[in-house]
Amino acid sequence: MKKLLTILIGITFLVNSCKESNSKKDAVLIKPVKMVVNANGGLRIRKSPDVNSEKIGLIPDGSIIDSYGEILNEMTIDGKTGKWMKIKYLDIVGYSFSGFLIHEDKLSNPVENEKTIDSFRKIIPSLEDINYDYEKDKRSRKLTDYTGTVTFDSTISIYRVISISPGDTEDEFNNYNFVFKNNKLIFSDMNMQSLGLPVSIENHKVKFQRYFGCATDCDEYVQTENYEFNFLSLVLTGETIYDSKYFCENKNESYSSHKKWIANLDGTVKEVIFDKK
Known part of the structure; x- marks a missing residue:
């Protein structure tokens, strides 16, 4: 009897193991798709796929989320057509409307656009359209409606950064930089000094740089x-790093300074956040 009971337990274990194994084989692993939020004021995450469901989060415009596919029928909400979609943002899992999400396969590999002044003019036909002020422009060489060379034009997500030189080649002291969201201008350094040349676009930010120096027989x-x-907060920050050395007359003197600040959108300093000398 004991032997029979052992056999029955063994058979039950095998059957359950087979069921578990078959269940794993039948399971489908859904790989998340990266998408970008395109909603002024942010996109709501709801507990259930319903516009009246409880709101459990708000995703800032331009943020990247993981999508696990659309559900239910197509509908229109606030002028956008789409379906409800199961999504994950940070550690929040819920449902958002796909009409405010964009499939984006260019997030990690920005696509270089055609670098021509004509393509820029299609977005901004005239400098007057962006309230260009010749007197506030601190450059020694200035852009006009009839001159300019596009030296950088890159799109990532719903943002586009264009840099234009007033001459034939890039010029970190006279370049003009423009940031667009869905082809609408959200920032320009036209009415100030040049921010320099674009060096990277990542994590909802574009970075610009100007670099210069001088050296003689005794110092450098x-x-x-x-x-x-920052594309999301529309905040401009600045940083200056300065190093000098003097090594003549049996001297080895050096001086350095490092300063960071939050700038107004006209380039002026709003708040110093770090200053070390």
Whole structure:
């Protein structure tokens, strides 16, 4: 009897193991798709796929989320057509409307656009359209409606950064930089000094840099100026790093300074956040 009971337990274990194994084989692993929020004021995450369901989160415009596919029928909400979609943002899992989400396969590999002044003019036909003020422009060479060379034109997500030189080649002291969201201008350094040349676009930010220095037989100095514009907060920050050395007359003197600040959108300093000399 004991032997029979052992056999029955063994058979039950095998059957359950087979069921578990078959269940795993039948399971489908859904790989999340990266998408970008395109909603002024942010996109709501709801507990259930219903516009009246409890709101459990708000995703900032331009943020990247993981999508696990659309459900239910197509509908229109606030002028956008789409379906409810199960999504994950940070540690929040819920449902958002796909009409405010964009499939984006260019997030990690920005696509270089055609670098022509004609493509820029299609977005901004005239400098007057962006309230260009010749007197506030601190450059020694200035852009006009009839001149300019596009030296950088890159799109990532719903944002596009264009940099234009007033001459034939890029010029970190006279370049003009423009940031667009869905082809609508959200920032420009036209009415101030040039922020320099674009050096990277990542994590909802574009970074610009100007670098210069001088050296003689006895001394040298290097100054780096970095600027960063945040697509989501529309905040501009600046940074200056300066190093100099003097090594004549049996001297080995050096001086360095490092300063960071939050800038107004006209380039002026709003608040110093770090200053070390």
